[in-house]
Amino acid sequence: MTPEEVAAAPSVGRWFDSARLHSDSEEEKQLRYRLLGDFCEHIGQSPDELVAGLIRTTKAGETAISGKRRAAMDASIDEFVEKSGFTGRDAIVNGNIIRSFLVHNGIFIQGRAWRG
Amino acid sequence: MELKQAMGNRRSIRYFQPDKPVEKEKIQVMLEAANRASRSGNIDYWRALVVYRDELSPDTLDALRVPTTTADLDMAPVQIYWFADMSYADPDNFRRNLKELVKVGALNPSHGWSDAYVDENVVGQIITPMLSDPQVVGWMGTIETGLAICQAMLAAVDEGLGVCLHAINLGTAKQVFKFPDHWVPCWTLLVGYPAEDPLTGGQRPRRSISSMAYVNNLDTPWEEIPAVTERLKAEGLIQNPVDVDKRAAEVRKLAQRFGLPE
Numbered sequence: 306m307t308p309e310e311v312a313a314a315p316s317v318g319r320w321f322d323s324a325r326l327h328s329d330s331e332e333e334k335q336l337r338y339r340l341l342g343d344f345c346e347h348i349g350q351s352p353d354e355l356v357a358g359l360i361r362t363t364k365a366g367e368t369a370i371s372g373k374r375r376a377a378m379d380a381s382i383d384e385f386v387e388k389s390g391f392t393g394r395d396a397i398v399n400g401n402i403i404r405s406f407l408v409h410n411g412i413f414i415q416g417r418a419w420r421g
Numbered sequence: 422m423e424l425k426q427a428m429g430n431r432r433s434i435r436y437f438q439p440d441k442p443v444e445k446e447k448i449q450v451m452l453e454a455a456n457r458a459s460r461s462g463n464i465d466y467w468r469a470l471v472v473y474r475d476e477l478s479p480d481t482l483d484a485l486r487v488p489t490t491t492a493d494l495d496m497a498p499v500q501i502y503w504f505a506d507m508s509y510a511d512p513d514n515f516r517r518n519l520k521e522l523v524k525v526g527a528l529n530p531s532h533g534w535s536d537a538y539v540d541e542n543v544v545g546q547i548i549t550p551m552l553s554d555p556q557v558v559g560w561m562g563t564i565e566t567g568l569a570i571c572q573a574m575l576a577a578v579d580e581g582l583g584v585c586l587h588a589i590n591l592g593t594a595k596q597v598f599k600f601p602d603h604w605v606p607c608w609t610l611l612v613g614y615p616a617e618d619p620l621t622g623g624q625r626p627r628r629s630i631s632s633m634a635y636v637n638n639l640d641t642p643w644e645e646i647p648a649v650t651e652r653l654k655a656e657g658l659i660q661n662p663v664d665v666d667k668r669a670a671e672v673r674k675l676a677q678r679f680g681l682p683e
Contacts, residue, residue, distance in 0.1 A: 325669075326683070404682045415491035416680075418492040418495035419678075419680035
């Protein structure tokens with residue numbers, strides 16, 4: 306996906322609004338768009354589909370986060386980070402940028418902290 | 422630090438200085454504070470397992486994560502696992518400890534207590550039936566452990582540490598630490614030096630005590646005495662609320678420092 310296509314997704318707009326990322330530098334914004342776009346290609350889903358795929362409907366008709374799919378998504382993020390060649394702090398930071406997108410779309414997910 | 426200041430200063434700390442070790446002496450202070458907590462029947466309900474993060478293998482640390490506790494395990498140098506030891510539910514323990522309390526003048530004839538009462542009545546009439554109810558046994562063990570944890574947390578604040586209670590990954594913890602089945606896991610307390618403002622920009626929102634406490638009957642809420650509220654502010658128990666914008670800026674800096682989602 307191109308950064309423009311990523312930026313146009315409603316879920317990405319929600320991410321930027323909620324995390325107050327609009328005031329970041331253009332370089333930082335493009336980095337986020339590119340990273341998420343690359344991850345979407347890795348998974349084969351759009352940003353909106355990433356979020357929707359983690360939500361399930363309970364028997365009572367309420368929405369809930371699927372724990373199994375979230376764990377699979379977490380593993381996919383780690384796999385993407387590794388495949389992209391990120392190491393050390395970059396690996397943690399870039400994985401957590403994708404998690405930030407999910408977090409601000411209502412998906413409770415945590416990443417590891419960089420201790421270095 | 423005065424008690425009210427320590428209670429007022431306590432926050433759930435979620436950003437720790439990962440590489441600043443916690444002195445064993447300070448952990449001992451926490452454990453002794455826990456050991457001074459009130460406990461019915463003077464029974465030792467609580468058990469604690471102190472785990473130093475860097476003594477764990479990376480795989481074990483990974484396996485101990487739960488969805489709500491991931492980054493925190495990376496940052497906190499110490500994890501204290503708290504348990505309620507259900508083996509306390511033995512009438513002989515109560516008999517022995519109650520008689521000990523009679524002997525040291527904690528339970529006195531002025532209040533109806535005697536060795537004879539303990540030996541001949543209380544165990545058979547009260548303790549044994551009480552301990553036959555698993556719900557009561559569970560309630561008592563965990564609430565008394567909670568009191569111990571609370572004192573340990575306040576002692577930690579007094580020692581300049583940060584603390585936060587977290588869920589336990591039961592499957593992994595059981596496998597790794599091999600605690601017995603009669604130890605009921607309560608919480609993991611993460612301990613370290615705060616990387617964030619120890620006061621987290623202000624106190625967390627609390628509803629007024631008049632919405633939770635009543636006088637004489639449930640139709641009469643507790644009426645706050647303004648002078649007392651002012652005194653508690655001066656003594657540090659009641660503190661200013663969070664400055665949201667300032668806190669948001671701090672949280673973002675912390676996220677950037679640790680590479681966490683912003």
